[in-house]
Amino acid sequence: MKLKKTISIFVPHSGCPNDCIFCNQKRITGVSTPVGPEEAENVIIESLKTIDADTEIEIAFFGGSFTAIEKERQKELLDVANKYKKEYNIKDIRISTRPDAIDEDIISFLKSSNVTIIELGVQSLDENVLAQSNRGHNSECVYRSSELILKNGFKLGLQMMLGLPGDSIEKVNYTADEFIRISPHFVRIYPVLVIKDTGLESLFKSKVYEPWSVEKTVEACKDIFLKFARNKIKVIRMGLQTTQDIMIGKDVVAGPFHPAIGELIYSMVYREIIEKMFIGKGIEEYKGKIVEINAPKSQISKISGNKKSNREYFKIRYGIDLKIVAVEKGMVLRIGDLKEDISFLA
C-alpha cells in the first residue's frame, strides 16, 4: 500500500464573515497573517523535499472558510496547488469551509480547479446550539451543501464539536446520527475547548458557560466514534492537535484538554467491547483469573489502555488479570472460544 502524506496550508480566518463563539483561528492554526500564493508555494516546495517519490500526496487548505475568501485569492492558491499537481504525484486537493459558503457556482469553480475533497465545519445540527454558538447558518444549510458536494462527486468530510453552549449528550448523538444519514466519507470530532480571546472565554469567565469534563467528553466521543465506525464512516481526527500553544495555561483557558485524548477514547472503545464479551459469556466465569486475549498487534496498546488503564480497570472491577497476546493477522479479538470481529475499527 502506498504511503499517504498531506501538505497542510493553513488559511486562518481568511474571508470568514462570521465570529463563531468558540473560534480564534489565529490561535488554533498558529498562523496570524493571511496566506498568499507565495507562502503556499513555499510550504509545498519545502514539504515536497521531504516526501518520497512514490507517496500519494494531498494538498490541503485548512482553517478559515476557503470559499469565502475573495475569489481571486482562492484562484491564486488553487493555481499554485495545480502547478504542483501536474509535476508531482498529487492525488487530492482539499479545502475546508462553512456550510453556507457552498452553492452551485462555488461547486463548479472548485470542480474546475481540481478540488476533490471538501470539508464542512458543521459543529452541530441542533438549531439552538448553532444559534448559541453564533454560527450564522441553520441546519438546513448543512443538508443542502452536503447534498450538493456529494452529488458533484467530491469526497465530503464533516466536522462536529461536543460541548458547545446549549449542547447535551442527546444533541451530540443526534448530530452524529444525522451525519450518518448524510453519509460523508469521513468525520472529525472536536471537543470544545475555551480558547483565549473568544466569545466563549467571556461566557466562561462570567460563569454563563461551563465546559464539559474530560470524563464526560471521552465517554460521549467513545459512543459517537463507535456509531461512525459501525456505519463505516472513518473518523480521521478526535481532538485539536496539541501544539506548543494549544495547551492549558497557554491558548487553552479551560475545557476537556488532554494531550492524548484520542488514546483515552480508544481505551474506552476497547474497554466497552471487551466488557461486553465477558458479560455476554457470564462474567463470573472469569473473575479472579488470568484471562488471555488474542488481539491484533496494531491494537495492543489501545486494548491495554492509556497508561494501562484497561488492565487496571478489569483488575479492580472484576479481579481479572488481562494477558494480551499479539497475533499477526486479522482484526479479531479472541478470549478462549469467544470471538469478536473488530474489522470495523481498522
Ligand code: SF4
Ligand atoms: S466559520 Fe469557521 S473560521 Fe469562521 S469564525 Fe466560525 S469557526 Fe471560525
